[in-house]
Amino acid sequence: MAYISQQLLNMLQLGSIYAVIALGYTMVYGVLSLINFAHGDLFMIGAFLCFIATAKLHLPFVVVIVVAAIGTAAIGVAVERLAYRPLRDAPKVSAIITALGVGVFIENFTLALSPYPRHVPSVLPNVCWNFNGLTVSSIQAVIVVLSVLLMAALDFIVRKTRFGTAMRALEWDMKTLPLMGVPVNTIIALTFAIGAGFGGAAGTMYAMSFPVIDPYMGIMIGWKAFIAAVVGGIGNIRGAMLGGYILGAVETVAAVALPSTYRDVIAFTLLLILLIFRPNGILGVPKTLKV
Amino acid sequence: MVRFYAAAFVLLLLIAGCSNGKDDSLHIGVIAELTGDIPAVGASCKNAAEMAVKTVNDTGGIDIGGKKYILKLQVEDSAGRAEQAASAAQKLVTRDKVIAIIGPNASSGAIPASEIAETAKVPMISPWSTNPKTTLDPRTGKQKTYVFRACYMDSFQGRVLAAFAMGELKAKKAAVLYDVASEVLKGQAEVFKKTFEEKGGTITGFETYTTGNKDFTVQMTKIKNGSPELIFLPTYYSDVPLQVQQARRFGITEPILGSDAWGSHDLLDLCGKDCDGSFFSSHFSANSTSPRVKKFVDDYKALYGSIPDDVAALTYDSLGLLFEAMKRAGTPTPEAIKNAVQKITGFQGVTGTITFHEGSGDPDKSVVILQIKDGEFKWFTDVKP
Numbered sequence: 064m065a066y067i068s069q070q071l072l073n074m075l076q077l078g079s080i081y082a083v084i085a086l087g088y089t090m091v092y093g094v095l096s097l098i099n100f101a102h103g104d105l106f107m108i109g110a111f112l113c114f115i116a117t118a119k120l121h122l123p124f125v126v127v128i129v130v131a132a133i134g135t136a137a138i139g140v141a142v143e144r145l146a147y148r149p150l151r152d153a154p155k156v157s158a159i160i161t162a163l164g165v166g167v168f169i170e171n172f173t174l175a176l177s178p179y180p181r182h183v184p185s186v187l188p189n190v191c192w193n194f195n196g197l198t199v200s201s202i203q204a205v206i207v208v209l210s211v212l213l214m215a216a217l218d219f220i221v222r223k224t225r226f227g228t229a230m231r232a233l234e235w236d237m238k239t240l241p242l243m244g245v246p247v248n249t250i251i252a253l254t255f256a257i258g259a260g261f262g263g264a265a266g267t268m269y270a271m272s273f274p275v276i277d278p279y280m281g282i283m284i285g286w287k288a289f290i291a292a293v294v295g296g297i298g299n300i301r302g303a304m305l306g307g308y309i310l311g312a313v314e315t316v317a318a319v320a321l322p323s324t325y326r327d328v329i330a331f332t333l334l335l336i337l338l339i340f341r342p343n344g345i346l347g348v349p350k351t352l353k354v
Numbered sequence: 355m356v357r358f359y360a361a362a363f364v365l366l367l368l369i370a371g372c373s374n375g376k377d378d379s380l381h382i383g384v385i386a387e388l389t390g391d392i393p394a395v396g397a398s399c400k401n402a403a404e405m406a407v408k409t410v411n412d413t414g415g416i417d418i419g420g421k422k423y424i425l426k427l428q429v430e431d432s433a434g435r436a437e438q439a440a441s442a443a444q445k446l447v448t449r450d451k452v453i454a455i456i457g458p459n460a461s462s463g464a465i466p467a468s469e470i471a472e473t474a475k476v477p478m479i480s481p482w483s484t485n486p487k488t489t490l491d492p493r494t495g496k497q498k499t500y501v502f503r504a505c506y507m508d509s510f511q512g513r514v515l516a517a518f519a520m521g522e523l524k525a526k527k528a529a530v531l532y533d534v535a536s537e538v539l540k541g542q543a544e545v546f547k548k549t550f551e552e553k554g555g556t557i558t559g560f561e562t563y564t565t566g567n568k569d570f571t572v573q574m575t576k577i578k579n580g581s582p583e584l585i586f587l588p589t590y591y592s593d594v595p596l597q598v599q600q601a602r603r604f605g606i607t608e609p610i611l612g613s614d615a616w617g618s619h620d621l622l623d624l625c626g627k628d629c630d631g632s633f634f635s636s637h638f639s640a641n642s643t644s645p646r647v648k649k650f651v652d653d654y655k656a657l658y659g660s661i662p663d664d665v666a667a668l669t670y671d672s673l674g675l676l677f678e679a680m681k682r683a684g685t686p687t688p689e690a691i692k693n694a695v696q697k698i699t700g701f702q703g704v705t706g707t708i709t710f711h712e713g714s715g716d717p718d719k720s721v722v723i724l725q726i727k728d729g730e731f732k733w734f735t736d737v738k739p
Contacts, residue, residue, distance in 0.1 A: 066579050069604075073571040178393040180592040182624040191603060200603050273568035275596050275624055279391070283566045318572040324534050324562045326572075 065196030074315040075308075076203050076272070079210035082307025083265040084288035085295065086217060087258035089303035092292070093234045094254050096155065100162040101142060103285015104169035105259045109135040109266025110276045111173060114183045124186045124271075128209075131267040132260040139259020140252050148248070166285075173278040183274040206268045213264060214304050217257070221300055230254055234298065294334055296347025305345060310334070379424040380416075380686055382407070382676070383446035385457035385467060390434030391565060392590055394618045395459050395665050399481060400429050401658050402666035403456055406673035409653075416677060419684040428452060432463045439463030443470040443478075452476065453688050456672050459665055461485035461538040468501040475500055477692045479676060481668035482637075484508040484614065485538050489715035500692050502715040504672040504708065505637050508538060511613060512545025514721045514737045515586070515635055519546075519611055520553055522735070523633070525584035529559035529577040531597060532588045536565065542588040542613045558582045568593075574600050588613040595625035602628055609633070617664040622729055629726045636722045638667035638705045639733040650704045664705070671703035 084106055091099040112131040116122045122130065146165050150158050190201045221227040229250045232240055241247050269284075270276050287310060295306025310330065317329035343349050384403045387396035407425045415422040428450045430442035439458045446452045447470065455471055455478040458464045464483035471478035472491075479502045480488055486509065489501050519525045528550055532543035547557050558580030561573040574597075577585065585608055587597055594616055601610070612634035621629065640651050640661045650670060654662040662670075678701060679694035680686065701708040708717045725734040 066575065069575045070572060073569075073575060076571065077569055174389055178389045179620065180624060182595065182626070189603075191605070193605070198604050269568070273596050274599070275568070275592055277391070277592065279566060280568065315572050319576065322560070322562065323573050323576075327564070 068197045070315055070319050072197070072199060072203060074312050075207050077315065078308035078311025079207050080265055080269055081288050081291045081310050082304045083210050083213060083261050084284065085292040085303035085307045086214070086300060087262045088289050088292040089297055089300055090254050090258040093298040094230060094251055097147065097158050098162060098289070100159070101166040101169060102258070102262055103281035103288065104166045105135050105139055105262040106266045106285060107173065107278060107281030108138055108169065109263030110270040110280060112263065113267040113270045114181050114276060117184050117186050127186060128264055128267045132263040135263025135266065136256040136260035139255045143252060143255040170278050178278070180275050180277040183270040183276060185271065185274060187271055202272050206272055209268060213261065218300065226250065226253060290334060294337060294344055296344030299344070299346045302344055302346035379426045381426050381428055381450050381452045383450060383452035383455040384427055384429045385432050385439055385442045385455060385463065386429060387434040387458065387460055387463070388431040391592065392434050392460060394620045395482070396431065398663050398666040399457060399459055399669045402654070402662060402669035403427055403673060405654060405657055406670050410677060416680055418680050418686050423686060432458045434460055434463065436462050436466050440466040440470060443467035447471070447474040447476050453686060454478070454676055454691060456669060456676065457481065459483060461488055462536060464488045468498060472498045472500050476688045477502070477695060479504060479672040481505065481672040482665050484511060485541055497714050502695055502710070504668045504675060504705070504717065506719055506721060507716055508541040509545050511635055511721060512542045513549045515611060515613065516546045516549035516553065518723060518737065519550065519584050519586065520555055523584055523609055525555065527556045527558050527582045528584045528586055529561070529580055529582035530557060530586045531561045531570065531573055531577065533565055533590065533593065534562040539588045539615060546586055546588070568596055570597050570600050574604050574606065578604050578606050582608060584609050584611060586611045588615060590615045591618040591621040592624065594621060595628065598625060598628045598632070614664065619661060619663050632726050633723055633734060636724045637664040639722050639724060640731065641733055646702060647704050667704045671705050671708065674703055675701060675708065
């Protein structure tokens with residue numbers, strides 16, 4: 064019993080991190096139909112900012128996560144302004160190649176500055192509670208709770224605020240929106256800021272939980288979060304959250320039931336099968352192209 | 355204008371290409387993991403190689419058949435990747451015309467590079483590659499003639515560690531977690547499991563992950579469920595802290611045993627107090643009392659401000675072996691050097707006494723077991739073959 068609940072908790076922690084990162088992919092896709100392949104590397108930047116804030120500046124956790132989120136958001140906006148905006152009217156494939164290029168640039172830039180794995184000192188009190196054999200660490204609790212809060216906040220922003228309305232309208236029709244007096248560039252920049260900011264926050268939480276970071280850490284996790292976003296229905300915010308938890312669950316179950324070597328094989332096979340039956344993801348709706 | 359720059363660039367390349375190898379100097383290639391997953395390994399290798407070459411050049415160069423040659427190092431980055439290691443080896447043999455290659459250190463790079471060295475007939479000494487396939491040709495089952503290593507092999511290491519776990523640490527049940535993406539670590543894990551079971555022990559968990567994973571919570575939960583008396587972690591130093599911390603977080607207090615992949619001083623900074631009390635096998639102990647080791651450690655410290663790790667020591671010995679072979683060879687050709695390395699017996703290196711047997715690139719030497727104590731690597735015991 065304790066074994067199963069322990070694995071459930073592991074699942075929840077993994078799923079929360081995937082979900083928060085998947086949001087960044089899905090939001091950008093929603094407004095621009097662009098897959099921001101550099102997002103996993105923005106997550107890595109978040110973890111490195113967390114390292115600087117904790118190891119060099121010795122800030123407390125709340126400040127660390129805010130600094131990392133804002134710093135990553137700023138980089139996200141800069142990437143949009145410098146790399147994606149000039150290509151907004153170019154063919155989609157050019158934008159995707161640019162996104163891949165930006166990702167490789169960020170990795171190698173970080174690599175040039177600091178190729179060594181870094182240890183992030185813990186700024187959270189590390190307490191373990193034992194419930195009848197189930198061990199819950201304070202870090203796990205913070206990650207799960209904070210992720211849920213962040214997602215609830217985002218859901219509120221998208222559904223209830225003027226910015227959220229504009230974002231959803233942009234998704235609907237990018238050509239007509241400026242005629243209604245909506246500042247499209249500002250909305251897109253804000254979307255990037257929020258998406259990257261979430262990536263930065265996820266990077267911080269990840270670095271708190273798994274405190275050895277390196278410039279390549281964003282690649283695999285970025286891919287997985289991207290897949291989570293696709294499974295949930297890319298472009299759909301609630302879908303990304305759902306997809307994150309589904310991927311976390313499938314991976315954990317695969318590793319528990321079978322030798323852990325097959326973890327990724329099983330996880331991705333199941334996802335492929337799911338996509339055959341729901342090609343637009345679980346919550347996605349097929350986009351009709353207006354002529 | 356573009357055309358002008360292109361022409362100038364090509365011209366520059368030509369000039370650079372022509373200026374190689376016209377003086378009385380010999381080029382030695384080094385392939386190190388300067389970037390990638392294990393940059394500390396690459397940095398140690400490069401530092402030790404530069405130091406070894408500087409020591410020789412300071413005495414006016416190396417004496418081969420009565421003539422002094424100045425040595426030049428050509429350091430290439432393998433980024434810890436197989437394909438980049440192969441292209442670095444290719445570049446060293448074709449463009450730089452090196453007379454010998456030191457490295458790559460990780461077996462994943464050393465195996466493909468060794469194929470190129472063997473085909474090009476350039477001696478290669480890998481300081482740290484413990485996988486049998488580095489010196490053995492898997493197609494013919496024969497030893498490669500131009501490839502050597504300065505360390506002992508995985509199979510030997512896995513056997514010694516299993517014996518140590520059961521003997522000194524008195525463990526009857528053990529769990530293993532290793533990186534399947536690494537051929538070396540997989541080899542160590544498998545040999546450990548085989549030996550441990552042969553000696554009557556039980557393996558309660560045999561878990562894996564792939565390079566880049568940082569979340570081991572699922573595996574650790576499974577391992578804890580099997581209640582082992584010891585955990586064997588043949589994993590690289592950058593993953594070790596995460597695994598040890600996650601194990602401790604789940605309340606696993608059993609002793610942890612590692613392999614030579616732990617042997618970087620960065621581990622102490624990355625792991626902090628969590629790794630205290632753990633054991634791992636190594637090639638070299640920096641707090642040895644032998645005057646040869648002391649001098650090496652002091653010189654290295656004076657140059658780079660840090661204590662040399664086992665990669666540094668093995669690289670230093672690899673170059674030591676190479677210099678010894680060059681002196682004995684009489685003529686500075688790759689073939690003469692290869693023949694001389696094969697005949698080296700009782701070479702006194704900083705990692706122990708190294709002896710080669712004719713027709714084999716694998717030396718005879720002993721395994722050092724270190725313990726992490728008070729933030730330092732402390733010598734625990736020596737295990738002889």
